[in-house]
Amino acid sequence: MHQQYIRAASIAGLMFALMVSALNVQAAPNGRSLYENNCSSCHGIDGKGGVGVPLSLPSFLNSVPDSYLEKTIRYGRPGRVMPPYPTLSDAQIKSIVGHLRSFADGEVPASLDVLVRGDIKRGKKLYGQNCSSCHGVNGEGGKGTGVTFSRPRDLPVIAPAINNSGFLLAATDSMIKRTLINGREGTPMISFIKAGLKEKDIDDIVSYVRSFEKATPKTNRVVSRSESPVLIYDSQSDLKTTVANLKNAAAAENFRIIRVQDLENGLVKKGTESNREVIVYFCNFETLNKVLAVDPRVGLFLPCRATVVEREGKVQVMSINPRYLSAMYNNDELDKFCDEMYEIYTNIIEEAIL
Amino acid sequence: MRNLFAVILLVIVSNVSLASESEGLIIHRSTQTFPEAMLALQTSIGEHGYTVSRVQRVDIGLTKSGYKTDKYRIVFFGKSNEIRAVKQSQPQLIPYLPLKIVIFSENNETLLVASNMTQFAVLAKQDGTKILLERWNNDIHSIFSDVK
Numbered sequence: 001m002h003q004q005y006i007r008a009a010s011i012a013g014l015m016f017a018l019m020v021s022a023l024n025v026q027a028a029p030n031g032r033s034l035y036e037n038n039c040s041s042c043h044g045i046d047g048k049g050g051v052g053v054p055l056s057l058p059s060f061l062n063s064v065p066d067s068y069l070e071k072t073i074r075y076g077r078p079g080r081v082m083p084p085y086p087t088l089s090d091a092q093i094k095s096i097v098g099h100l101r102s103f104a105d106g107e108v109p110a111s112l113d114v115l116v117r118g119d120i121k122r123g124k125k126l127y128g129q130n131c132s133s134c135h136g137v138n139g140e141g142g143k144g145t146g147v148t149f150s151r152p153r154d155l156p157v158i159a160p161a162i163n164n165s166g167f168l169l170a171a172t173d174s175m176i177k178r179t180l181i182n183g184r185e186g187t188p189m190i191s192f193i194k195a196g197l198k199e200k201d202i203d204d205i206v207s208y209v210r211s212f213e214k215a216t217p218k219t220n221r222v223v224s225r226s227e228s229p230v231l232i233y234d235s236q237s238d239l240k241t242t243v244a245n246l247k248n249a250a251a252a253e254n255f256r257i258i259r260v261q262d263l264e265n266g267l268v269k270k271g272t273e274s275n276r277e278v279i280v281y282f283c284n285f286e287t288l289n290k291v292l293a294v295d296p297r298v299g300l301f302l303p304c305r306a307t308v309v310e311r312e313g314k315v316q317v318m319s320i321n322p323r324y325l326s327a328m329y330n331n332d333e334l335d336k337f338c339d340e341m342y343e344i345y346t347n348i349i350e351e352a353i354l
Numbered sequence: 355m356r357n358l359f360a361v362i363l364l365v366i367v368s369n370v371s372l373a374s375e376s377e378g379l380i381i382h383r384s385t386q387t388f389p390e391a392m393l394a395l396q397t398s399i400g401e402h403g404y405t406v407s408r409v410q411r412v413d414i415g416l417t418k419s420g421y422k423t424d425k426y427r428i429v430f431f432g433k434s435n436e437i438r439a440v441k442q443s444q445p446q447l448i449p450y451l452p453l454k455i456v457i458f459s460e461n462n463e464t465l466l467v468a469s470n471m472t473q474f475a476v477l478a479k480q481d482g483t484k485i486l487l488e489r490w491n492n493d494i495h496s497i498f499s500d501v502k
Contacts, residue, residue: 264434266407267434297456305449320449
């Protein structure tokens with residue numbers, strides 16, 4: 001009887017769970033809930049920004065049409081942290097945009113897409129004089145992510161990469177022109193009309209920015225995903241010698257040895273740890289500081305470490321593969337660091353196993 | 355019967371999890387300050403049956419070296435029996451053991467980041483390890499849900 005009762009209760013529970021699941025699919029999407037689940041970890045619950053750029057600034061929301069926000073969510077910014085959301089339905093994306101609109105009062109600009117025809121050559125010159133100091137010589141944007149508060153930064157808001165294929169897909173000429181004319185209050189983006197440019201100058205800059213479409217850089221993400229998650233090398237020496245070699249090799253690459261410990265340290269009673277897996281932790285704080293400025297989420301790589309493992313007399317040195325992990329971050333700047341770190345890891349380990 | 359409960363739990367968890375996950379990363383924002391979130395994190399890790407083996411104070415190392423940073427820590431944790439079993443049967447997973455959660459201050463809020471452990475299933479040669487990676491992933495989501 002008791003078993004039957006439990007079975008009936010379980011089936012009822014399963015039915016309820018499936019109903020909840022089905023309702024999530026069929027009911028009108030809840031923009032706030034979708035925003036909190038998909039966006040708030042980077043952009044903040046109130047849209048004030050963090051790892052992601054701030055979304056609640058009235059000067060931002062009142063200058064971008066819904067289509068810009070919708071396409072940004074759908075396609076993201078390749079290589080610039082913001083991921084694409086290919087699995088969200090159009091209705092779900094529209095409901096998220098609806099929630100974003102609740103962050104600020106004001107009129108929503110129409111999704112007008114009037115093609116701006118300016119002089120690209122002249123626009124390039126004007127861009128160099130007025131825009132490149134923040135947006136980069138080739139429109140590559142500022143360094144770092146969003147407005148992250150965890151570290152000191154030069155600008156209150158990171159300048160967007162306006163050469164990014166995601167940006168160019170989402171932003172219309174009209175939107176770029178409007179932003180240049182009005183600026184964005186609360187950010188370093190000023191009104192260039194007030195700064196003395198004429199409408200013709202602005203048209204030329206818009207056309208130059210649009211020309212980035214033909215030279216948009218590709219990311220190396222696909223290559224990264226083909227990498228193995230781990231680097232494993234056989235050592236010619238015994239475990240103790242390999243650990244000593246590893247420490248010397250890391251020091252030779254300007255890393256400070258911060259800790260040598262057994263893998264089980266802290267997990268089992270002291271004195272009962274297996275001593276056949278020894279971790280060597282090392283760090284270069286100057287490099288660490290630079291990498292954290294590029295992406296504050298990078299702690300999953302930290303501290304740098306290699307593990308010496310002994311199995312049946314055979315000794316191996318293992319480490320994470322920075323190139324594999326960098327693919328998780330959708331951050332081209334970080335990819336460059338990870339390529340460097342890959343070289344450093346392999347140098348250190350190859351030196352240690354000889 | 356136990357499997358039925360597991361299915362129910364999985365369906366419910368998949369509907370209420372608040373952490374965002376984009377392929378390899380699980381990111382969660384807590385509206386608590388760093389000390390509150392850190393306490394909640396370590397408490398929840400313990401309540402899920404794991405042991406915190408170490409907390410790496412990255413911010414202290416950076417500050418001592420002359421760099422400015424807000425609170426930035428890495429919490430290492432695991433279950434000794436699981437770690438022992440995996441490192442014996444699947445040593446290629448060793449570089450990702452013990453498990454870790456990055457926790458750092460973002461003004462008056464706190465950000466938590468972890469790896470989606472299921473991505474390392476490509477290294478696992480046994481189905482049992484793949485199931486374990488799945489459970490670790492679910493536990494990380496559940497722990498993040500506790501750090502409101």
